[in-house]
Amino acid sequence: MNVSSDQTTLSHDVLSAIVHDVPRNRLLAALPRDALERILPTLTHVPLPLGMTVYEPGVPITQVYFVLTGIISMVSEMREGTVEVGTVGCDGMTGLPIVLAADTMPSRAFVQVPGEALRMEAADLLRAMDASPRLRRLLYRYVLALFDQTAQHAACNRLHGLEERCARWLLMTHDRVVGDVLLLKQQFLAEMLGVHRPAVTLAAGALQKAGIIRYSRGKVTVLDRAALENASCECYRIVTRRVEELLTED
Ligand SMILES: [Zn+2]
Structure with missing residues (x-):
């Protein structure tokens, strides 16, 4: 150039x-x-x-x-x-x-x-x-x-459950990092989702129990990306589709 x-x-x-x-x-x-x-x-x-x-x-x-x-x-x-x-x-x-x-x-x-x-x-x-x-x-x-x-x-914050929102947030973060490991303290995840920490423990625990993520000591590993997308509310797909539409020049 x-x-x-x-x-x-x-x-x-x-x-x-x-x-x-x-x-x-x-x-x-x-x-x-x-x-x-x-x-x-x-x-x-x-x-x-x-x-x-x-x-x-x-x-x-x-x-x-x-x-x-x-x-x-x-x-x-x-x-x-x-x-x-x-x-x-x-x-x-x-x-x-x-x-x-x-x-x-x-x-x-x-x-x-x-x-x-x-x-x-x-x-x-x-x-x-x-x-x-x-x-x-x-x-x-x-x-x-x-x-x-x-x-x-x-x-989303008004209508969708915490587990779905947690999955959406993890997907958005996963899209923007290299690899499958997200360095996240539980307190931080709680703040990002605007809830108290015990609620995040439950939501992340449910995703972990389903084999979708592994969560330990400030580290979330995405084990099954497709399942994480299924666990998220529709908001992830709506937002990513809209960004695609707007940023792809005609
Ligand atoms: Zn939502």
């Missing part, structure tokens, strides 16, 4: 490494070459260490992250406890308020599963969106995918 020298002061090696990373992020991979070439010099490869705070509620967002590996989780923190409201993996980016002409969000974002990302200054993203209708269109469609996912999860 050619990037004209006046666009960047990055060394050729650094740029080559970033070009190599691009296909690992679904949004970047979906961009046409000209749009991608324009933003390549503004991307920086960064690690996502476990627990790193990405955004604090109400604090202006200055950088966005295109995730390559790992998971960034958005949580709502209230007096009664913490509950997950969204996740971003290699299928997306963080910092959506920037796309929608705002710069803060009410939830906290942190690294739930460690990995790597391509980071971009918010100002560079805005410039790139102005210059590229294709990038703008893709990011708008991504925002809609996340909006629809959040709406589905709100309905």
Whole structure:
């Protein structure tokens, strides 16, 4: 891929490494070459260490992250406890308020599963969106995918049982990690599902008894992926189908 020298002061090696990373992020991979070439010099490869705070509620967002590996989780923190409201993996980016002409969000974002990302200054993203209708269109469609996912999860939390929701959450996490082992403390899983820990013990116990997962000391191993999909409510399929539909360019 050619990037004209006046666009960047990055060394050729650094740029080559970033070009190599691009296909690992679904949004970047979906961009046409000209749009991608324009933003390549503004991307920086960064690690996502476990627990790193990405955004604090109400604090202006200055950088966005295109995730390559790992998971960034958005949580709502209230007096009664913490509950997950969204996740971003290699299928997306963080910092959506920037796309929608705002710069803060009410939830906290942190690294739930460690990995790597391509980071971009918010100002560079805005410039790139102005210059590229294709990038703008893709990011708008991504925002809609996340909006629809959040709406589905709100309905799911109200209507579906904990065991089904637990299976859905494990499937979404399994999709975004390499291999079948998910490093998860029980307390964390409880927070992500917005329930108390004993309830999670029961739900995970039922999945384990059915031979679908093995759960021990902060580690969940997915033993039977097909059975886990059967154990999940319909929400997993609805959300993944919708993302597919929106991010596959016509
Ligand atoms: Zn559901």
